Amino acid sequence: MQRMAAADAASYWMFERIPNDQFLLYCFAAPSISLDECARRLSVRARHVDDLRLRVHDVPATADRPYWVSAEPTPDQVRVDTTTRTWSSCLDAVGDLVADPLVPSRAAWRLHLFGPVTDLPAGCGELVTGVVVVLQISHALGDGRRASQIARDLFTAPCDSRGRDGFGIPGPVLDAGTLVLGALRFPAEFATTIRRGIQVARGQQVDSGKQGCPLTTLNRNPGPRRLLRVIVLDRERLTAAGWPATVAVLVAMSQALPRYLGEGCRHLGVELTIGRPEKPDARNNFRNVGIDLHLEADDPRERAQLIRGEIDAARAADADPGRVAQRRVSEATPAILARWGIRAFDLDTRPETVTGVTVVSSVDRGAADLDLDGGEILFTTGFPALSPVQGLTHGVHGIGDRIAVSVTTSPEIMPDVDRYVELLTDALDTSRR
Numbered sequence: 001m002q003r004m005a006a007a008d009a010a011s012y013w014m015f016e017r018i019p020n021d022q023f024l025l026y027c028f029a030a031p032s033i034s035l036d037e038c039a040r041r042l043s044v045r046a047r048h049v050d051d052l053r054l055r056v057h058d059v060p061a062t063a064d065r066p067y068w069v070s071a072e073p074t075p076d077q078v079r080v081d082t083t084t085r086t087w088s089s090c091l092d093a094v095g096d097l098v099a100d101p102l103v104p105s106r107a108a109w110r111l112h113l114f115g116p117v118t119d120l121p122a123g124c125g126e127l128v129t130g131v132v133v134v135l136q137i138s139h140a141l142g143d144g145r146r147a148s149q150i151a152r153d154l155f156t157a158p159c160d161s162r163g164r165d166g167f168g169i170p171g172p173v174l175d176a177g178t179l180v181l182g183a184l185r186f187p188a189e190f191a192t193t194i195r196r197g198i199q200v201a202r203g204q205q206v207d208s209g210k211q212g213c214p215l216t217t218l219n220r221n222p223g224p225r226r227l228l229r230v231i232v233l234d235r236e237r238l239t240a241a242g243w244p245a246t247v248a249v250l251v252a253m254s255q256a257l258p259r260y261l262g263e264g265c266r267h268l269g270v271e272l273t274i275g276r277p278e279k280p281d282a283r284n285n286f287r288n289v290g291i292d293l294h295l296e297a298d299d300p301r302e303r304a305q306l307i308r309g310e311i312d313a314a315r316a317a318d319a320d321p322g323r324v325a326q327r328r329v330s331e332a333t334p335a336i337l338a339r340w341g342i343r344a345f346d347l348d349t350r351p352e353t354v355t356g357v358t359v360v361s362s363v364d365r366g367a368a369d370l371d372l373d374g375g376e377i378l379f380t381t382g383f384p385a386l387s388p389v390q391g392l393t394h395g396v397h398g399i400g401d402r403i404a405v406s407v408t409t410s411p412e413i414m415p416d417v418d419r420y421v422e423l424l425t426d427a428l429d430t431s432r433r
Contacts (some may be wrong), residue, residue: 001057001169002068004140005282006331006338009065010224012056012104012140013342017263019101020385022144023094024151026137027120027381031131032374033116038131039080041373042111045157046073051141052151056104062336064182069174071107078111087119090132094383095226097136104138111135111154121232122378123317131375143284144363144382155370182335192332200325212290212353213269215389216261219354222391222410229407229421232379233428238403243304245403246272246362247311249396252427254293258355260420268293271356271390274314289314289356300430347388359384359393368400383408 004012014020018244031038055071062097085093102110115131122128134149142150169177239249250270258265269292281284291310297303317323330338361384370377381404384393391413395406405428409417 001070001174004056004065004068005279005284006065006333007010007282007284008140010330010338010342011284012066012138013339015101015104016141017342017345017347018097018385018387020139021098022135022137022147022385023097023141023383024137024147025094025381025383026133026135026151026155026370026372026377027117027130028133028370028372028375029124029128029130029378030116030375031372035080035082035113035131038373039078039111039113041159042113042133042154043073043075043078044159044161045154046077046111049150049153050159051146052109052154052382054141055106055108056138057174057178058105059178059182059335061179062339063179064185065335065338066105067174069176074107074236077107077109078113080113082115085114085117087117087121089133090117091112091228092132093378094132095228098226099224102136102138104140108138108141109136109150112380120378121230125218128377131372133372139284141283143275143286144273144361146285147285148363148365152370167259181367186334186336189332189334190238190337193329193334193337196325196329198327200322212355213267213357214353215267215350216357218261218357218392218409218413219350219389220391220413222386223387223412225410225412226383226386227407227409227411227414227417228383229417230381231405231407231421231425231428233403233405235398235401235403238428241301241304243308245364245398246306246360246396247308248363248392249405249428250291250293250307250360251300252424252430253358253360253394254295254303254307255300255427255430256420256423257293258295259423266295268295269356270394271354271359272311272314273355273359273361273384274311274318276318277382288355288359350389354389359390360396361393362396363398365397365399370399378402378403380405386410 054068057067057069074088112134116129116133118129119127137147238245257268269290271288272291273286273288275286292305294303297306365380368377379402380399381397382395384395385407393408397404407421
């Protein structure tokens with residue numbers, strides 16, 4: 001049993017307001033065994049991954065942050081769909097999964113297998129038939145980096161049925177114990193929050209220097225349905241100009257978005273997730289920052305340098321004493337106050353500006369040394385969640401020598417999503433020359 005870190009608890013409580021499950025998609029060549037057998041073996045492997053043997057325990061009356069408690073994986077957490085699908089129809093099926101969010105107090109993850117899937121983009125224009133595996137995982141269980149490591153652990157875990165030591169604490173005992181601990185913590189946490197808050201108020205205010213971006217047609221409530229698209233690229237070609245993959249994709253977006261949005265688009269920025277140095281007690285260890293796409297710079301190389309400079313400056317700014325002090329206040333805030341703040345946050349009123357007109361999440365998932373029972377990894381991608389003011393998100397995910405750029409939106413926001421994907425594809429081709 002382990003108490004959640006403040007950032008993880010906030011992510012868990014936020015799912016009540018905005019579904020934030022992560023969907024990590026891994027595309028494999030055809031395995032040497034049946035899909036049902038692959039599912040059985042993955043279910044066995046999950047029992048050897050510590051992070052997949054957890055669920056959330058809510059403390060009564062929110063007297064404390066939730067706890068992670070032991071929970072053996074159940075058969076219904078691994079689901080198989082053997083319908084023959086095209087890659088396009090498979091993405092439609094993955095989009096439908098958003099309508100069935102996890103309840104982390106019951107199960108913090110779910111695995112979906114689809115196959116055979118035809119017309120998979122293997123890179124360099126090649127299309128193959130294979131299998132798609134999607135790990136649906138609670139954001140509280142980990143941010144993009146942590147979730148990617150969990151997926152890697154799952155695919156590489158031993159496939160044997162050795163027993164695992166563990167025991168469950170009876171529910172009434174768990175409720176009583178965590179309630180008492182929370183009550184005992186409250187006075188000290190409340191006092192610490194007040195003291196640290198006063199220190200922040202007396203200190204120099206943190207000013208990001210950014211004014212935010214005007215709202216666009218993308219910054220509306222997307223509704224319940226999802227449209228997913230993926231562009232698979234060769235890493236070497238994408239980074240041939242000397243820019244990191246994330247910068248290269250942002251430069252391409254700076255060309256595609258104004259063309260899609262039309263005339264009058266003078267200032268565009270993105271909300272980029274940036275990971276912090278590893279912190280042992282927090283599974284979610286990142287922040288979102290606004291990155292200007294610098295449409296005023298006509299030369300793509302100059303634009304790339306400006307974007308890269310903003311990313312570097314955002315990373316450095318995270319160590320600002322004022323920002324550190326603000327985080328320390330959040331870490332000390334009693335659970336009942338933190339959850340009240342999340343519940344009280346107004347999701348219905350549109351803001352005058354947004355940090356970025358779209359969200360971009362970028363994660364390198366390591367070497368291409370994964371396989372699914374004989375089927376080699378082809379590529380991996382993910383689909384950052386939409387929100388009431390973000391109707392378009394992008395993912396940049398790499399494994400080995402392939403990088404996938406994902407587009408997540410809805411019919412209410414982008415009924416002509418393929419036109420945008422075509423513009424983005426052309427821009428990516430241009431940036432590689």
